[in-house]
Every structure is written in C-alpha cells, then in structure tokens.
Amino acid sequence: MIFYFSSAGNSKWAAETVAAKTGDRLIYIPEAIDRGCYDYVLAPQERLGFIFPVHGWRPSIIVRRFVRRLVIKGYDPENTYSYMVVTAGDTIGRTVEIFRGDLRARGIALSSAFTLLMPESYLGLPGFNLDTTEKEQQKLAKAQKDLNEYIADILGRRRGVAITVKGPAPWFYSGIVGSIFLHKIITDRKFKVDPDLCIKCGKCAEICPVHDIDGGPGKAPVWKHNGLCLSCFSCYHHCPKNAISYGRASSGKGQYYFGHTFD
Numbered sequence: 001m002i003f004y005f006s007s008a009g010n011s012k013w014a015a016e017t018v019a020a021k022t023g024d025r026l027i028y029i030p031e032a033i034d035r036g037c038y039d040y041v042l043a044p045q046e047r048l049g050f051i052f053p054v055h056g057w058r059p060s061i062i063v064r065r066f067v068r069r070l071v072i073k074g075y076d077p078e079n080t081y082s083y084m085v086v087t088a089g090d091t092i093g094r095t096v097e098i099f100r101g102d103l104r105a106r107g108i109a110l111s112s113a114f115t116l117l118m119p120e121s122y123l124g125l126p127g128f129n130l131d132t133t134e135k136e137q138q139k140l141a142k143a144q145k146d147l148n149e150y151i152a153d154i155l156g157r158r159r160g161v162a163i164t165v166k167g168p169a170p171w172f173y174s175g176i177v178g179s180i181f182l183h184k185i186i187t188d189r190k191f192k193v194d195p196d197l198c199i200k201c202g203k204c205a206e207i208c209p210v211h212d213i214d215g216g217p218g219k220a221p222v223w224k225h226n227g228l229c230l231s232c233f234s235c236y237h238h239c240p241k242n243a244i245s246y247g248r249a250s251s252g253k254g255q256y257y258f259g260h261t262f263d
Helices: 010-022 029-035 061-067 095-105 133-155 170-185 203-207 234-238
Strands: 002-004 026-028 039-041 048-055 071-073 082-088 112-117 191-193 213-216 219-223 244-246
Touching (some): 002 010, 002 029, 010 082, 026 029, 029 061, 048 061, 048 095, 082 095, 082 133, 095 112, 095 170, 203 234, 234 244
Parallel strands (some): 002 026
Antiparallel strands (some): 191 244, 213 219
C-alpha cells in the first residue's frame, strides 16, 4: 500500500514507478480525503509506503493532515515494512524526523527513509527558480538511478536505511523558516490570473488538490481564500497559457511539471 501526494508530478512519477515494480496498490491522498477514507487494512506482509514532496523543509501539509487521522489495521511493528520517499529540489531539513514523529503518533514505526532530488518547482519567493534545462535533465537521470536502488531496498525490506539531504542548519530551516512558511507564506492570496491570457479551460480548478479554486470550463478561476491552499503551484504549472502568476515572485520564471515539455 502506497499513500502519495504530488503537485508538480515528481512524486506521482516516483509513486507509480515504485508501485509498478513492487505491485503495491496506490492511494492518492487528496482523493482519499475527498471520500473521507482514513481507515485501511494491510494484508499479511504488505508494505506500507508514503511518497510526497517536501514543502518548506517539512512534509507537505496535506500529507500531515491525512496521517493525523490515518488508521492502519493489520499493522505489525515486527513484520510490516514501512518507508517514506520524499522528493525535493534541494534540501529537506528535518522532514524525515518530523514525519517519523507523525507516524509514531499513529502507532507506526518508520523502517527506512529515502530522498529523491528532482527538478525544482517552487517559485513563491525571490531567489527560488526553476532549474536550467541541463540541470533538470541531470537531476532526472540521477533520480531514475537512485529510485531503482531504493526500490531494491524496499523489495528487500531493508530496515534502517536513511538517505537524506538535510542541508545546513536543518533545525533552523524546518523549525523557524518552516513555521514562517506555514503561517505567513503558504497562501492563495498572491495567485492572480491574466484575463487576456486565460482561456477559461478549467484546468487549474480541476488540478487543485484542495478544491481552493472556483472555476471550470468557461469560467475564469477565483481563489476561495478558505485557508486550505498548499501553495503547491499545481494551478500555476498546469496552466496551458501560463496565465497564472504568484505576485512578482513568479514573474518570468516559466513552468514545470514532470514529463511535460513547454514551448
């Protein structure tokens, strides 16, 4: 069983790749939340995986919200192999430690943790930019190699593996800076749409994992300001006309999501 969340497609690719090699079932966290599904039953010897991106040097908010209500029946601390794979553009701070604590609160012990460095997609602050095409391709090639190695560890149920890229002062970035991200920077109030570019296709509303956009075919998007926005930039990156902006922070920075080539 693999629970996953993805915004720019990096974690979706990782989750689908792991599932294809392991045969484990995939559960998309936003869909599970929409259905109110928080109780699950593990089959004997079934693995338990969590795959998601790092946001603000912490686990994605939506993943943490989900796990706080998660109930796993059939979990056996002696025999169940549980793991996490996090995707990030650079460093992850104390993401593993934070999520390990989240799982422990639900009675789940984390067996191993893996980090995949993937192309950057966060553009919400000055200095945060997409990778160059060359760097993007380098990251993708290495991620494929690394993920194959991680899958071998997962299939072999190797415990105690901790492949992390914490970066400098992880306590500072995951603690102080992460708190600022959570309370001040993660917001939908900076998202705007250019009416001259918007074709009212509804893609942004369709792709938003928390249904924070009032829109659809024939309607220009309007953000609801309901406090649920993840600042995941799914709406921004999936807009076919690059009509969405995030204040001046996203100006001229382009778009990215896994497997798509932009003109």
